Amino acid sequence: MTALFTIIIVLFVAVAIWQLVKIFDLAQLSTDTSNGGIATDYDNKINGQLMLWFLAFIYIITIICFVYWGDLPLMSNAASEHGAEVDNLMAISMILIFTVQIITQFLLHWFAFKYRGEKGKKALYYADNNTLEAIWTIIPVITLSGLIIYGLFTWTSIMNIDEDADPMVVELYAQQFNWTARYAGPDNVLGLANVRLIDIDRANVLGIDEADPNANDDIIVKELHLPVGQPVVFEIRSQDVLHSAYMPHFRAQMNCVPGMITKFAFTPTVTTKEMRENPDMIDKVRNINSIRAEKSKDLMAKGEEALEPYDFNYLLLCNKICGKSHYNMQMNIIVETQEEFDAWIKEQKTFKQSLK
Template sequence: MRIDTLRIRLNSIFKKSLAVLSFVLAPMMLLAADVIEPPKEFSIANFDWITILSVLLALLIILVIARAFDIGALTEKITGKTVVSWNNINAWVAIIFLVAGLFGVWYELKVHGPLLMLGNSASLHGDTYDSMFYWTFGFTFFVFVVTEVLLFYFMFRYRYNENRKALYYFHNNKLEIIWTIVPSIVLTFLVLRGFTTWSKITTEIPKESQEIEVFAYQFGWKARYAGEDGSLGNQNFNFISGSNPLGVAEAGQVDELVKELEGEISKLEAFKASADDSILAWKGRYDRFVATGLSRTYPEDFKTLKTKFNDGVSGAYVRTLEKDIKRKRTALNRIAEYKKDDGFFDGTANDDRVTTEIVLVKNKPYIFKFRARDVIHSAYMPDFRVQMNCVPGMPTQFAFTPTMTTTEARSIKNKPEYDYYLFCNKICGAAHYNMKIKVTVVENEAEYNTWLASQAPLVAPKVAEQTPAAETEGIETEATDNTVAMN
């Protein structure tokens, strides 16, 4: 009898360790191999039939093991002896998971903890932010560890035993009141602290803050600084054109735009007038393509032609033209309204600098005014604990004071190449992942002034000829309608 029990024990220990191996260690080893040694040779590009087969093989092995256990269960039923106790195995795996999991948490904190953007913020409000974070972290981490430990400990401790009956314990008002009240108190504390932190960050804006316009478009950023007159010029999206990407109220530019729009309208009118001829010409070409078999040689061209031809016949072509004309007329009307307002084109925009880099002075308060012209973007500067959406048609802002120069950040992070960036953090299209602008914090006003002087103003002082410095490769230069350009 005793030997029998011993044999069963040994058997179950063997199976336990087998289960432990396959459950915990095997996947972990697989993963550990990847983490510990940076996978230089390990390339998943060789992801081919061999890989797929080995995955299937692994699954097959699990199936076989499962089948073996099923046979074990059958034996159990026949002999009436417990061979495999899955309740015990699961309980043990739970405990191992708990230990391994806590180790994992510790490992993450140790290895990745130093990489986090905490404790070395580059802005004044960043420290308040970080302290708020640490308080929250303290509470939640404590609760996390206690509850998870209890959960897995209970799993182990109260695993099934047929000789035991569970405690018939339906409720306990006192206990329930305690764990309603205690979290409430903790949360009240966090809410109050969060409230003050949030109000401080969003509403306490120093009067002397310098305004910088940060402008987002698919896919890039521009910054606009006030020039020597110290004030940012007006802007409106109706003035946006290839040479005026931000739509700044600059009288000469706008006159050009009006001329351009009028030209386009007359061009579109002409297309509209000759629409019937165009459609006939397309039909001719279309028939020729079909007749000569060119449609098979140049399927792409044929497809384009066919679309055009169909649009022409269905009237979509003329409708598109009419829509474009109407839209451009509306734009002209809107511009005319603005031109009536003398105060709008007050010339303050002339000395504005539109730049492809943001330069800030340490310890000087700033207020960023955000604009976007196509879709929603989000200006995200994790080093400064700053984020705000840039919404077309709705100006937004964020005020902060940088406290650490780029040079200081480099030495603190021990990365000589380190730079601050402003990223886009709201999905905005294909190149969302590469939409950023460099932010440099300099030590003093003098450095900043030198930099600003090197940037060309929007309208060059009278001595020089016109230099459209704002124009860069990021922006579409041609303002023509591409529906018509297909002609």
């Protein structure tokens, strides 16, 4: 391995020296005055044609990407009430971006070809045009303002918590590198908590105030269960560094900031079982398992254990690079019927019962 690195370094040094020599040669005054160092019509023609070829390449690679990877599965399987609004905002933004990209790239490359340098042609000195300046300033301003205002209205509608709907209160507690969930219990009020109150010996890992009566019925779990159709308000804390609670299928994301509580609310609309039966998800799971099967063959050939088959679960992920094990910071989310949720929650110990 050391020899390989040495060879790579030597190659890089050789390339650097070669580039320096080229720069030095270009910096010298040329003694050849036949064309004064100016590109010929042939040079300009070749470069103009290359611009058109590059334009074709951009369009072709874009079409290929859309054909093979353009289904955007996360744009078609929102599992929360507000998810359709977020998807609609994203779709409008992408349509605008690609429309502008197609037009501007065509004009850029076509003009580079059409107005390439030719002997006898002189470029027109065009100082300014107030009308054109106004057009290409006002149109982007109006377009971006519309997107921003639409986005603000969408965000406001998502973040307005309807207290009359009696939302269930759940705390998401982030720490390097795992998540813990705390349900507010029958009183639907979370007990007070502070990281200074953490007591590992008494199994008080979240720093819950044991003197607060609202904390007695709180339920601490490592797998998040949510009843379908039930509004949920998440109160989010971080023990150590900046994390980000990201639940992609619910179109939910909120930073977890040490020293403060942030909030996000949504209503799940699709159970885990229903999502597993979604045709797009079935295809995705099949594709993942085919990849895992091939990988397992290599592992077994080395005497290692095969990978277990993948089954879909909603996930709570960390969307901030919070340390070396950031990639592994996740927790399963199970969306189920109210009856299934009630049966599960009854099996869990309360905070008071879990204290040692």
